[in-house]
Amino acid sequence: TVRIKVVNPNTSAAMTRNIHGAARAVAAPGTTIEATSPAMGPASIESHYDEALSVPGVLTEIAAGERSGVDGYVLACFGDPGLDAARELATGPVVGIAEAAMRTATYLGRTFTVVTTLARTRGRAWDLAERYGVTKFCAGVHDVDIPVLELDQDPDTLRKLTEACASAIAADDADAVVLGCAGMADLCADLTKALGVPVIDGVRAATLQVQSLITMALATDKRGEYAKPPAKAYSGLLSTFTSP
Numbered sequence: 001t002v003r004i005k006v007v008n009p010n011t012s013a014a015m016t017r018n019i020h021g022a023a024r025a026v027a028a029p030g031t032t033i034e035a036t037s038p039a040m041g042p043a044s045i046e047s048h049y050d051e052a053l054s055v056p057g058v059l060t061e062i063a064a065g066e067r068s069g070v071d072g073y074v075l076a077c078f079g080d081p082g083l084d085a086a087r088e089l090a091t092g093p094v095v096g097i098a099e100a101a102m103r104t105a106t107y108l109g110r111t112f113t114v115v116t117t118l119a120r121t122r123g124r125a126w127d128l129a130e131r132y133g134v135t136k137f138c139a140g141v142h143d144v145d146i147p148v149l150e151l152d153q154d155p156d157t158l159r160k161l162t163e164a165c166a167s168a169i170a171a172d173d174a175d176a177v178v179l180g181c182a183g184m185a186d187l188c189a190d191l192t193k194a195l196g197v198p199v200i201d202g203v204r205a206a207t208l209q210v211q212s213l214i215t216m217a218l219a220t221d222k223r224g225e226y227a228k229p230p231a232k233a234y235s236g237l238l239s240t241f242t243s244p
C-alpha cells in the first residue's frame with residue numbers, strides 16, 4: 001500500500017480535518033492518507049514569524065514519517081514551510097501545496113492569479129512563484145482579508161472568497177485561480193461552480209503530485225543538496241532533534 005502523509009504545519013485540528021478530506025477525496029483507492037499536525041507550533045500561519053516557528057514541528061512530523069515508512073509527503077500550508085529541509089530528511093517525494101497548485105495552474109492557461117488570506121502574506125506567494133520559476137505565469141496575488149482561522153467561522157467566507165476570486169481574475173485577466181490557503185480546500189468545488197474558471201486547491205494538487213511521483217517510482221535525489229543533513233548537535237529547545 002502507498003502511504004502518503006499530509007502535514008498541516010499549523011496546530012489547528014479543524015484545518016487538519018479539512019485538509020485530510022481534500023487529500024482523501026483525490027488519492028487512489030489503495031493509498032493510505034495520514035493527515036497530522038505537529039504538537040508544537042502556531043495555531044495558524046499568517047506571517048514570516050509564524051512560518052519560521054512552524055518548521056521544527058514540520059520536521060518532527062517528517063522524521064516520524066521516515067521512521068514509520070511513509071512513501072511521500074504533502075506540506076499543507078501555502079507557504080510551503082520547511083520544504084527544502086523536509087526533502088533532506090525524506091526518502092520519498094515532498095511536495096508543498098503552493099508549488100503543486102502553481103505548477104498545476106500552468107497546464108490550464110497562460111496565466112493564473114492567487115487569492116490568499118491576509119494581504120501581508122502576498123509577498124510570500126510572489127517569493128514562491130519566483131522560487132518555482134513560474135513568475136511569468138503569475139498575473140497577480142490578491143487577498144480575501146480573512147484570517148486563516150476565521151475561514152471556517154465567518155458565515156460570509158464563501159461569498160467574500162467568490163468576490164475576491166472574481167475580481168482577481170478580472171483584474172489580472174487570469175485563466176485560472178490558485179487558492180492561497182489550505183483552509184480553502186473545502187470551498188474549491190463551490191468556487192469552481194460560482195466562477196466558471198479553473199480553481200486549483202493545492203491540497204488536492206499536491207496529493208496527486210506525490211501519488212504520481214510514487215507511481216513513477218520517483219523520489220527525492222539524495223546525492224546532492226537534499227542528502228541527509230550532516231551529523232551535529234542541536235541544543236536547547238531543539239535538543240530533541242537528532243541528525244537523521
Ligand SMILES: O=C(O)C[C@H]1NC(=O)NC1=O
Pocket residue numbers: 010043044045046076077078079116117118121148180181182183
Ligand atoms: O499563508 C496563508 O495565509 C495560508 C496558510 N496559513 C496556514 O495556517 N495555512 C495555510 O495554508
